[in-house]
Amino acid sequence: MTVSTNVEEYLTELQDLCKLFGEYSDITITHTEERNDENYVDRFIYERGEVKKQFAYSYKLSKTLSPLRAKSYRKRMVKNHLYSLLSKELKVNLPWGSLTGVRPTKFARDLVANGEIKDYLIPEILTKDYFVSPSRAKLVDRIIKHQKGIIQNDNMVDLYINIPICPSRCLYCSFISSEMAMVQDKVETYIDCLIKEIQCVKEIIKKKSYIVRNIYMGGGTPSVLTAQQLDRIFSQIHFSVDEITVECGRPDTITAKKLDVLKKHNVTRISINPQTFCESTLKRIGRKQKNVQVLDAYTMALERDFVVNMDVIAGLPGEKLGIFKRTMNTLLELCPHNITVHTLSVKNGALLRNSQEVIDDRDVESMIDYSEKVLTENGYKPYYLYRQKNQLKGLENVGYFRDNYICMFNVESMEETNTIIGVGAGAISKRVFNIEKKIDRQPNVKFIEDYIERIDEMIERKKEFYK
Ligand SMILES: C[S@@+](CC[C@H](N)C(=O)[O-])C[C@H]1O[C@@H](n2cnc3c(N)ncnc32)[C@H](O)[C@@H]1O
Ligand code: SF4
Numbered sequence: 001m002t003v004s005t006n007v008e009e010y011l012t013e014l015q016d017l018c019k020l021f022g023e024y025s026d027i028t029i030t031h032t033e034e035r036n037d038e039n040y041v042d043r044f045i046y047e048r049g050e051v052k053k054q055f056a057y058s059y060k061l062s063k064t065l066s067p068l069r070a071k072s073y074r075k076r077m078v079k080n081h082l083y084s085l086l087s088k089e090l091k092v093n094l095p096w097g098s099l100t101g102v103r104p105t106k107f108a109r110d111l112v113a114n115g116e117i118k119d120y121l122i123p124e125i126l127t128k129d130y131f132v133s134p135s136r137a138k139l140v141d142r143i144i145k146h147q148k149g150i151i152q153n154d155n156m157v158d159l160y161i162n163i164p165i166c167p168s169r170c171l172y173c174s175f176i177s178s179e180m181a182m183v184q185d186k187v188e189t190y191i192d193c194l195i196k197e198i199q200c201v202k203e204i205i206k207k208k209s210y211i212v213r214n215i216y217m218g219g220g221t222p223s224v225l226t227a228q229q230l231d232r233i234f235s236q237i238h239f240s241v242d243e244i245t246v247e248c249g250r251p252d253t254i255t256a257k258k259l260d261v262l263k264k265h266n267v268t269r270i271s272i273n274p275q276t277f278c279e280s281t282l283k284r285i286g287r288k289q290k291n292v293q294v295l296d297a298y299t300m301a302l303e304r305d306f307v308v309n310m311d312v313i314a315g316l317p318g319e320k321l322g323i324f325k326r327t328m329n330t331l332l333e334l335c336p337h338n339i340t341v342h343t344l345s346v347k348n349g350a351l352l353r354n355s356q357e358v359i360d361d362r363d364v365e366s367m368i369d370y371s372e373k374v375l376t377e378n379g380y381k382p383y384y385l386y387r388q389k390n391q392l393k394g395l396e397n398v399g400y401f402r403d404n405y406i407c408m409f410n411v412e413s414m415e416e417t418n419t420i421i422g423v424g425a426g427a428i429s430k431r432v433f434n435i436e437k438k439i440d441r442q443p444n445v446k447f448i449e450d451y452i453e454r455i456d457e458m459i460e461r462k463k464e465f466y467k
Helices: 008-020 067-090 104-113 119-130 134-146 180-208 227-234 256-264 279-284 291-303 321-334 364-377 408-415 448-453 455-465
Strands: 002-005 027-036 039-048 051-060 156-163 211-219 243-249 269-272 307-314 338-343 381-386 397-401 419-423 428-433 438-443
Touching (some): 008 067, 067 119, 156 408, 211 408, 243 408, 307 364
Antiparallel strands (some): 039 051
């Protein structure tokens, strides 16, 4: 499908929306926006082979809106109109309707915060105005209700430490992360630089009187580091915080010695990610782990009283609904504190894109529906949600918790309610100004080699950013 518009700033979003409808290379859409004072008209020409149709949608936009709000409202309207016409012509309803490029829960929360709607109207507005499916609208509503721990305070910050190194590369992954074998000789220097950046962060925190609330070490696979290397990093961090999470992820990197070090440094939560319990899929996606390693790592983690999260992915190559159900059922037997259900995203940077694997998305919606159903039946509640580009059928990732085991860092980073100070290669720092409703971002360089070479520049930039 090709789309063109006379308002260039809409183009990417309109293209993203068209992509979600799948492969219709024979369709051409031409959009023009016309304006007369407060009255706007969106005109579309829809062409498919011999068929040529015209559509016009008019709406009013109050002059009292700020330029920023007016711009975002117009963008929303034009997307809604394009969605209506495509959905009608192709007889396809998308799970998230016309919503693209937004975090659905943050979007709904902002509608309430901006005074556009009352909170009890969230499901109704999402379905009626944005064509979101009733089940997804209800999910957003449930999640917002479970996010009650959010505190918007410009003085509270989270610390994110990035370890972009993995034991080996999984076929579906597009994260920037190096295989350990390729960077082995640079790891100690990387940690030296990380520690240097952490020292700078400590000075910033002191100067700004920030209160560190949560710490998250992610990647990559931080547990690919040795126990001694983990000890070296965590020995630099002495904040009294609510939670410290280490995204171990790959069970084949987890040892008792490493968990002891994490425990010694008050780490509260780790992840051990099966992705699937089907070992032939694991082989297919190049994820070098065995189910027994998940079980061993999980036992060791529970013995040490860690809160455990487990990630799974729906739509992995070769998997049908039956295999996915078995993975979910195994997870429910293990009963970890958190379960995050991802929908496969086939990204450009992933090896999967150019592999021989066939992606079959026919069962993926049933997989996601099944996960929501059984998790709910077993006492799990959804607490954060995000969508990425190229996810099968435009579906989503949802984090579930049982009892009270919410990971606040996940909520705060997804909802963008708190400042996050990111350290390490590829880490992104965010400064949230809640009163001004403004978020500034600053990324570090992505690759380990560049980070080591440019560490002093990263530190100077960071000092300037948090001035
Ligand atoms: C930062 S990643 C990796 C964490 C850890 N290295 C691991 O592999 O277990 C966090 C999660 O994102 C999910 N993920 C990564 N790539 C994905 C993709 N292409 N599609 C869907 N989920 C993906 C996986 O479930 C993964 O556990
Ligand atoms: S999924 Fe995890 S272990 Fe696999 S390549 Fe991506 S970050 Fe590394």
